[in-house]
Amino acid sequence: MSDSQKPTLMIIDGHSLAFRAFYALPVDSFQNREGQHTNAIHGFLSMLISLLQNEKPTHLAVAFDISRYSFRTREYPEYKGTRGETPVEFVGQIPLLEEALKAMGIQTLSKEDFEADDILATLAHEGSENGYRVLVVSGDRDAIQMVNDNVTLLYPNARGVSELKRYDRDAVFERYGVEPHQYPDVAALVGETSDNLIGVDKVGEKTAVKWVNLYGSLDEVLAHADEIKGVVGQNLRDQIDRPARNRKLNHLLTDVDLPVSVGDLDRRPIDETAVREVFDRLQFKTLLQRVMKIAAAERGDDATAAAPSDAVDDAAAIPAIRTMVDEELAKWISTNSKDNTAPLGLTVTSVDGVVTGLGLATATETAFVPWAADRPDYEALTTWLASDSPKFMHSAKTQLKIAADSGLNIAGVAFDTMLAAWVLKPSGKPEELEAQVYSYLGETIEQGDPNQLVPETEELSPATKSWYVVRLAEYLASRLDEGSLAVLTDIEMPLVPVFAQMERTGIAVNRQLLTDLSSSLSTTAADVARNAFEVIGREINLGSPKQLQDVLFTQLEMPKTRANKTGFSTDAASLADLQEQAPHPFLDLLLQHRDATKLVQIITGIEKAIDDSGRVHTTYEQAGSSTGRIASNDPNLQNVPVKTATGRQIRASFEAGAGFDTLLTADYSQIEMRIMAHLSGDEGLIQAFNEGEDLHRFVGSRIFGVEPADVTAEMRTKVKAMSYGLAYGLSAFGLSKQLRIETSEAKALMTDYFARFGAVRDYLRNVVEQARVDGYTTTIFGRRRPFGDLNSKNRVLRDNAERQALNSPVQGSAADILKRAMLQIDADIRSEGLQSRMLLQVHDELVFEIAGGELERMTTLVHERMSGAASLTVPLDVQIGTGHNWDAAAH
DNA sequence: ATGCGAACGTA
């Protein structure tokens, strides 16, 4: 009998898969109207439905653990002892999942005192012996031991449950280097952290596999422990009870007494009424459609399932791609964009930065257009691309740049699903399209042939991607509140082409200046290092904190500094402390060396990024930060040194390019304090800004009770640190550290500050309180940042969340304001036909390249647009400077 | 090769 004729038994480890799903999907995005979390259920069912479609099991069961206690924990109480509390959001999802499974006609099994894995192993064994093709679905590595010629393990990869890797005998051997039945021997030697099973010290997978292959089994390895040389051999002999114990615990039973046999696990019909009821309660719309489709197919009602006119059943079926050119394409665009009013999904694909094709889509149709730059017949397409006709894209900036490089102008980006998802949930890295489809639509994108041993990850057609984009856009738009939607459509979306243009333009760099500076700094570093080695009498790697610790705390016996994970800190602040307590020439030399090598490092990074035309192009991460700021990378041009004279020499190498007169920099002064004044409504602060006096002098005079003219430099420094620290949630302890003053003095300073500027404290308290209730903070323009840990019982987590919460509206509003200014400046430049260009954004600063004769106009418009980007109760002060290079243009 | 922590550059 061939495999395809055999009945297929699929057995699933319910807990382990549900738990994987729980961590793979955002808790916040999956809640039903009663507030019940459903992410684990959703992920599990989505995976299950895919499995039903792809594997078509004839027999099926899901096994659950009854509790975390079993015969194993009785014999060895520490087993799985490192497992923490089950998250509250997970609790309660299992009974609901069982309900859903029951409605789908799927049997669930569990047995007191045994783990689900034992039930799986027993069924796998029975199925294998009785002519079944067996598929075990589990996220527990112990399940590998079940694999044989009839049994295949489907194991979720790191990304959760959306992709399952097939482990048959060969795949296990390829991955682990042993036969499946030997895997527990290897695991026993290595240990399993998640089960709290400690292995033999210094024995990793490599060593364990070597031994097991050499001696054939764990028993034989242990019997020959005397023969194994070296430290690991000694460890094995010393700790021989560990692998022995581990092996007993990771052995799965294949003879558990179960109330059913494999034959009883044949698929039962789906109870469609019950499924509707349960899925409706869970608010799983798409999943319901997918289950119903399977139900229809299984009762032989294929016509309904396949009918393309049935919008409901067709929702999750990928439309066939039509490849189009010329008139057909022109007609398709005109019809589906309803004469440039209706949005179409758009995806540009490229090879080595050259456009090779475009995918277009509506919610029901997809089209692929092969692209060749010299084809003459694409006028309808290029006209549509360059028009304001709305396009929905994913990560539009990247595609706009590539298209522009290939001479294709794209305008009218009306929705970007990457930006939308980030505005909805601004944390972590932005998700790829495929991940979004899974997270938000609950659909798994098939990747290659699932029967491949290692499925090749076939790139999705741009046409299909566009179709997903259209559907995602609809979903994401429906999830956005009014404020977030405004941020997306009025700020983030219009900025896409602006950032794309800035990145493409880049900024000119004087390579010679950098090279000279770098070699001089390298010489300095080498000289300083030589001196340092002389002082301590030996040569070490000054860049190694570990070796530095040895010098400072062992050799030189200096007092211990702040502790970190690898011992004691050697950072600049700690070294300064040491210099005070135990002065030593090595300390200063070390700092000088750090300084010089750091700058060389930064220069090297910039040099490597200079292109053939002498310009450097950063990439802005528009959807990366949690506050609304943008980040710059590859290279990062937002952390070019400015504080030291040598550092500024690096800035001086950024210049106006050929054909341009000068650089212009414009920055907001004290924008975050101004936002604090506005948001808190503090009369004192507002007065300070409205009188236009030096802020820190004004505040200092109030706190210390002297005339502004009598505020000393020392007083001003303290006040300045205090003011800036406020917006970060600085504590008295932190302030004292920074100013190197007594904690009591720092405390007094804070008390005096709040006595004069009480509304600031009230505001900061209120922000945190409101966020605790709402679950998010909001900027002046409606940008939200969610917070989950404000009610955490863990103090560290809670305190961190509180500081983040009080900082977010301030930092985020500042980001919003500069973004608004950028939009208006860009619009002015274009509408007036100016040749000057916006080059860089550094959080509160913009850098421009000024074309001949445009300095005056640019100065005026930049000033106007930046000052007018928000109307606060205090003015927005903008400082402008010009000069041939970035340093000279500073003020 | 890959991932993590330390350190440090900016606003």
Next chain:
DNA sequence: CGTACGTTCGCATG
């Protein structure tokens, strides 16, 4: 025991 980032290095894992 101060927010938000990105990059580089050493070092421990593979």
